Amino acid sequence: MARSSRTPYVILGVLGMAHPRRLSGYDIKQAIEGIVSHFWSESYGQIYPELRRMAAERLVAAHVTPTGGRRKVTYTITARGRKHLAAWLKKTPEPGPKRDELTLKIFFGSQTDAGTLIGHLKKQRDHVQALMDQNRHWLIEADNARDPCSPYPLMTLRGGLAMGEAFVTWADETIVELAQLRKGKMP
Amino acid sequence: MARSSRTPYVILGVLGMAHPRRLSGYDIKQAIEGIVSHFWSESYGQIYPELRRMAAERLVAAHVTPTGGRRKVTYTITARGRKHLAAWLKKTPEPGPKRDELTLKIFFGSQTDAGTLIGHLKKQRDHVQALMDQNRHWLIEADNARDPCSPYPLMTLRGGLAMGEAFVTWADETIVELAQLRKGKMP
DNA sequence: CAGCGCATGTAAGATGTTACATGATTCA
DNA sequence: TGAATCATGTAACATCTTACATGCGCTG
Numbered sequence A, B: 001m002a003r004s005s006r007t008p009y010v011i012l013g014v015l016g017m018a019h020p021r022r023l024s025g026y027d028i029k030q031a032i033e034g035i036v037s038h039f040w041s042e043s044y045g046q047i048y049p050e051l052r053r054m055a056a057e058r059l060v061a062a063h064v065t066p067t068g069g070r071r072k073v074t075y076t077i078t079a080r081g082r083k084h085l086a087a088w089l090k091k092t093p094e095p096g097p098k099r100d101e102l103t104l105k106i107f108f109g110s111q112t113d114a115g116t117l118i119g120h121l122k123k124q125r126d127h128v129q130a131l132m133d134q135n136r137h138w139l140i141e142a143d144n145a146r147d148p149c150s151p152y153p154l155m156t157l158r159g160g161l162a163m164g165e166a167f168v169t170w171a172d173e174t175i176v177e178l179a180q181l182r183k184g185k186m187p
Numbered sequence C: 001c002a003g004c005g006c007a008t009g010t011a012a013g014a015t016g017t018t019a020c021a022t023g024a025t026t027c028a
Numbered sequence D: 001t002g003a004a005t006c007a008t009g010t011a012a013c014a015t016c017t018t019a020c021a022t023g024c025g026c027t028g
Helices: A007-018 A025-032 A044-056 A079-090 A101-107 A114-144 A151-185 B007-018 B025-032 B044-056 B079-090 B101-107 B114-144 B151-183
Strands: A060-067 A070-077 B060-067 B070-077
Touching: A007 A025, A007 A044, A007 A060, A007 A070, A007 A079, A007 B101, A025 A044, A025 A070, A044 A060, A044 A070, A070 A079, A101 A114, A101 B007, A101 B151, A114 A151, A151 B101, A151 B151, B007 B025, B007 B044, B007 B060, B007 B070, B007 B079, B025 B044, B025 B070, B044 B060, B044 B070, B070 B079, B101 B114, B114 B151
Parallel strands: none
Antiparallel strands: A060 A070, B060 B070
16 A cells, blocks of 8 residues: 555655754644644644654654653654655645535535525634634734745745635625525525 | 544435435445535445445435346435434534645745746646636536526535636746746845 | 643544455447 | 446555543642
8 A cells, every 4th residue: 555644744844844943743733733734734643653653764863852751852854854855745746635514515505404504604704714814914924024934835825815715705605695595485 | 432424424415415316325426426526525435334334224225126146225315314414414514624735835845946836836727727617617507407406516616616716816826926936036 | 739731642443545356237 | 258337345454533641840
């Protein structure tokens, strides 16, 4: 079975961006829960075992700090790890699993009432708008910052914003359409 | 552990829409590979075992047709199944796992070359545009059809189109930005 | 010092995909 | 009749989440 998990690459990417800072598993998880969280997620159950495997394969270097009784391990990316990451970055990205529950429920809309769907859409629209506010905030912060930060995360932010706008527009239109359906159907 | 797979609900939804037609596991898979495939997917390995479980729970009714040597089973939704589906449709949809590989690679863009990212973006943009053409085709077909079909799948179609347009616009902008980056740090 | 949050993990089980096996049907 | 495709499944495996376990350091 071909190894196809993306977890090691996310870890390598984060370690590569942080270099030469040493990160613990916890740090990596925190990093992923930042901007990346808008389009990716990993759990501790993935990260910690994967870090060990990767250390065994020399993709990362482990630095053990015996801080009293409990061992504390931090990691940096190795030259081998960089090569591994670079090779993956060059491969054309495969579309992930599509599982959009909101759209699915609308698709099955004839089997529930329009009011329910309107509720779902409103809730999701509000949620997306909150995320967009956060994105806008980050973009403005980046603009005001003295040192210009890497342009790549900004591109992903703008992408998220563009998708969000399209979603909100569609949601609002669909809410109107559903409201009309509801009025029309009334006997 | 709370049962949280959405597979049974997709199956119930498809059977509900098809009612009173009887569908086999194969038919259900085919149905999902239609319009639904733009936002959902299921494999045989999920569908067939799940249909058995659901028959045992009386959410669907199995109709066995002994067509010679090989047994052939088709299914319909039961009243109990409809209740089950209706309850799920009312629950607010949870956001699925976020795993957008293209965005992730752009985020890590500083660790590869701009040309690679441009290639990824162009490929994905072309792919999305092909899907959008298909969507437009379906929408036009639905418009021309004599009997007006259910409005709900059309809503999801328009949603896909809106997202696609936003993506293509963003991709084109980002391609330009990356091309400028490559030529040299813009003033 | 008791409790809470931080930090580091692990085990179990849920979820999902892939590869394979195999009969039936169609059509060149 | 042989190949392609339709149709139905299963077993093995890969992936991922959740719930738990555990110790450390701070704070009231």
